[in-house]
Amino acid sequence: MSVPQNDYDLIVVGAGIIGMSTALWAQKEGLNVLICDPNPPGSGTTYGSACTIATYACIPVNNPSIFTSLPHLLTSRESPLSFNLWHGLKNPRWMLSFLNNCRAANVRHITQALGQLLTCADGGLDPLIAEAKAEDLIVSNDCLYVWSSRSGYESAEDSNAMRRAQGVEFDELSPDEVRQLEPNLQIPIHRGLNFKGARHVTDPQELVARMQKRFEALGGKYLPQGVVRCQPDDTGVTAYTGDGTEIRAGHLAVTAGARSGQIKGTGAENLPLGTERGYHILYRNHGGQVSRPVGWAEAGFYATPMAHGLRIAGTVEINNIDAAPNAKSIAYLQRKSHEMFGQLGNPDDTWLGHRPTMPDALPVIGPSSASSRVILAFGHQHIGLTLGGVTGKIVTELARGQVPQCDISNFAPQRFGRQD
Incomplete structure (x- = not known):
């Protein structure tokens, strides 16, 4: 043969x-x-991501706080999470496995595994950037994460401690220090983290x-x-x-x-294999609002300066991959971006994408x-x-x-x- x-x-x-x-x-x-x-x-x-080269992102979406915060996240108009109940009922094994991986011991294991892989990230990506002669698409200006409330920041203290344990370098910033870096922010600032050495891509496509x-x-x-x-x-x-x-x-x-x-x-x-549907909106004439990606922790999105304007990207929607776009998610991003920067007008572009997600x-x-x-x-x-x-x-x-x-x-x- x-x-x-x-x-x-x-x-x-x-x-x-x-x-x-x-x-x-x-x-x-x-x-x-x-x-x-x-x-x-x-x-x-x-194409539609928040465009951060997030070597600090070892903390999973799975989190012990999910068990206490889930009712609020699912029902609040101001939540970055939306959930299609019918989709969840049709995929009970995935949902139960996801919740099981929100236990503290599992979260520590996930964080360590992601942390180890993220230490290899630059060594895998940088040679390709050089091969493609794409250095001009990469901006090295750190990344900022801000909390607008004491309770939000305190709920993240365990996660931030786990980041430090994985060798992630960041500076803790006061409200004044945050505003010195990004003076256009109009939301209340309780505390910020500046991830040193973080980069972003101005045009991923x-x-x-x-x-x-x-x-x-x-x-x-x-x-x-x-x-x-x-x-x-x-x-x-x-x-x-x-x-x-x-x-x-x-x-x-x-x-x-x-x-x-x-x-x-x-x-x-x-x-x-599941899907976390995510959204972004783009304001073409407002790219100068920030000088680096700024994540608003409680709101669940990043504001990123792009080649084509200001991108507001984030939220999580648990739903069927082929379901129609959720207008409420787009409206949420527009509403919260106006809280963050003032009146930006209507977005010039909207987008829905599908993050491939395993339950762990x-x-x-x-x-x-x-x-x-x-x-x-x-x-x-x-x-x-x-x-x-x-x-x-x-x-x-x-x-x-x-x-x-x-x-x-x-x-x-x-x-x-x-x-x-």
Whole structure:
């Protein structure tokens, strides 16, 4: 029996920041790579993020305070969280697993695991920024997080202590010190944290586009088709695109974000991948309101100065991935942004995206239970832009048969056990 000939060393499914980072790392390391996505690279969740390279973001959404604050979060008009009850009832295992991971011991484990991976983030991303000649898209001016109430700040003290324990460097700021840095803030300020050395991206889709250009200059191929299923065997993987095309490769990487579970035969369809829908609004003529990303803790969003204006990005909506946009979330961001800066007028753009989320707030990175020829890399939740580079480096090391330099034992797909 003849062995099927592989067309590529690696097929990457999904061309967001995770997928394009994987493709560029693998191509520059000598692999022959094809990346597949029916949508323009970087046009999905990557495009609409808060754009922080958040190496300080080791604290998960899961938190012990959820148990006491959930009723308020679900019912208050001023809450950054919205929840579709019917969706929750249809996905009880995911919801129960999420709540179980809000226990203090689990949160400590999650924080440590994310903290360890985040120490590798710059080493994974910076070489790609240099390869893509995208240094002009990166701003190094720290990141500010502010609380407008004593109670809000005190409720975050345990989280901030865990950040320090993970080596995150930040300065605690008084109200006057916050206003000296960002004088346009109009909300009450109780306390602020300034995360030293934090950076942000002024145009994440342009970053991905430049990475794609460099990837193709190195010989990589981009196919504007989606992969709908795959069939792994001992020598490689056969991928099937939406138009029926068959493509062979030695390995296949699933980096399709919140839609990764829709690709049959990868093993991703058996994992508890959920979606945190997030929103942003953009004020084109107000980019100078802040000089760095400013997160308003109680309101659950960032204000970020972008190439195209001031982006207000955040909130969490637990709902079906294909549900219609929630007008209340957009109205919330507009209302709160006016509280933060005064009357900004109507936003010039609105956006809805889908953060891929596992119930333990940790990404899935590693060989699939279906086959070691299939490598899974998704579920990065709020920090995909931050972890894209290091994830791509890890996937490349796995595809080359190497042991990753970063410990990925906490992110193994097998941690969820058998999923029926």
